[in-house]
Amino acid sequence: MSTAPAQAADEPQTVFRDPAFRHFWFARLCTTIAYQIFTVAVGWQMYDLTRDPFMLGMVGLVQFLPSIVLLLMSGHVADRFDRRIVVRTCQVLEALIAALMAAASFSGWVTSEHIFLFVAAIGGCRAFETPTLQALLPSVVTSRQLPRAVALSSSAGQTAIIIGPALGGFAYVAGPGVVYSISAALFAIAAILVTTLKLRQAAQRMTAQASLKTLFAGFAYIRSHQVLLGAVSLDLFAxxxxxxxxxxxxxARDILHTGPWGLGLLRSAPAIGALTTALWLARNPLNRRVGRVMFTAVAIFGLATMVFGVSKWLPLSMAALVVLGASDMISVVVRQTLVQLDTPDDMRGRVGAVNSVFIGASNQLGEFESGVTAALLGPVGAVLLGGVGTLIVVVAWMRLFPNLTERDRLHDHHPAKAS
Structure with missing residues (x-):
């Protein structure tokens, strides 16, 4: 029997030709677009209701808290059960939440308290969906294809971040109920795609009985691997x-003097840079000095943040956000690939859950920090302070985690199975 087809299937550049990966890619695309347009509607609706930057920060905090509360449970579930079923269940629930938010908006009884309730519910679903979807990817492709698959998967997310905010911003002209309805439909489509997803290789499920040791295994694994600890904590603090x-x-409203369409463009700008970078990395994966490349990218992220902070011209603000997104994508691809390659399959859910909390803290908790700082220093002062803080973190982390700084190749480590 000829082995040519099997060898061809293992070639990294053919990853997108695999129907299973395409289903995975489009499922991530749909669920991320749905979430992004939901977020645009929530942010604009909350600011319309309150005109209070602190309340915008509180939206991020309320969304982040469920991932902390459900951290141990979500990782355990991802390693114990069929990951496709877990992801699909979360997406169905997210579709129902968005549909309820649409109904509430059409009826006109939405308050800030209702928004917080729905955002917390979405946060709870994503606490399970995000690490499980990440842990599912290595079962869809081969280990050789994984670096390119991570970049392509990230390109799906960034494509969604480009399309989603712009779609949400323009659709918001017709009212928030329309935006939430679109979000519900896309969550449902993602659930259907995951239902039809076929795996290249069966996942290694956790065999040990649930205990405090297995629940905290993700923390223990990251803590004992300095490269992973440095990578995920760098993203957290930066x-x-x-x-x-x-x-x-x-x-958008007070400094650049634009409307919902301008907000959509601003939210899409980082993803334009990130998508371009993700597609480039899918064709040209990083092969050497990946640690130093990651730190350089985060430093550029901090500088771009400062440029955005002082800009009062929409094109310059968008350009700064494009650079910000491009540099962040380099960091994301390196970090996510290290997490996947340096972690055994039967622990990917628990390690992924910890990684998701770090990501969530850097985003949702970062939104809370930005809202509080803006209330004290004003938006420009808050953004400038954040950019300077990012540069300080880069310098400190290069000294604290020399193994990460000197990491040369992504494939340097080969983890063993560990339940």
């Missing part, structure tokens, strides 16, 4: 300080 997305409604 983006926590440097993230300014929560303030985009304020910049």
């Amino acid at each position: 983006v926590l300080l440097g993230g300014a997305t929560a303030l985009l409604p304020i910049y």
Whole structure:
């Protein structure tokens, strides 16, 4: 029997030709678009109701808290059960939540308290969906294809971040109920795609009985692997300080003097840079000096944040956000590939859950930090302070995690199975 087809299937550049990966890619595309347009509607609706930057920060905090509360449970579920069923269940629930938000908006009884309730519910679903979807990817492709698959998967997310905010911003002209309805439909489509997803290789499920040791295994594994600890904590502190997305409604309305369409463009700008970079990395994966490349990218992220902070011209603000997104994508691809390649399959859910909390903290908790700082220093002062903080973190982390700084190749480590 000829082995040519099997060998061809293992070639990294053929990853997108695999129907299973395409289903995975489009499922991630749909669920991320749905979430992005939901977020645009929530941010604009909350600011319309309150005109309070602190309340925008509170939206990020309320969305982040469920991932903390459900951290141990979500990782355990991802490693114990069929990951496709877990992801599909979360997406169906997200579709129902968005549909309820649409009904509430059409009826006109939405208050800030209702928004917080629905955002917390979405946050709970994503606490399970995000790490499980990440842990599912290595079962869809071969280990050789994984670096390119991570970049392509990230390109799906970034494509969604481009399309989603712009779609949400323009659709908001017709009212928030329309935006939430579109979100519900896309969550449902993602659930259907995951239902039809076929795996290249069966996942290694956790065999040990649930205990405190297995529940905390993700923390223990990351703590004992300095490269992973440095990579995920770098993202946590750098983006926590440097993230300014929560303030985009304020910049759009009060500093750049634009409307919902302008907010959509601002939210899409980072993804334009990120998507371009992700597609480039899918064709040209990083092969050498990946640690130093990652630190350089985060430093550029901090500088771009500062440029955005002082800009009062929409094209310059968008250009700064494009650079910000491009540099962040380099960091994302390196970090996500390290997490997948340096973690055994039967622990990917628990390690992924911890990684998701770090990502969530850097985004949702970063939005809370930005809202509080903006209330004290104003939006420009808050963004500038965050950019400076990011540069300080880069210098400190290069000294604290020399193994990450000197990491040369992504494939340097080969984990063993560990339940």
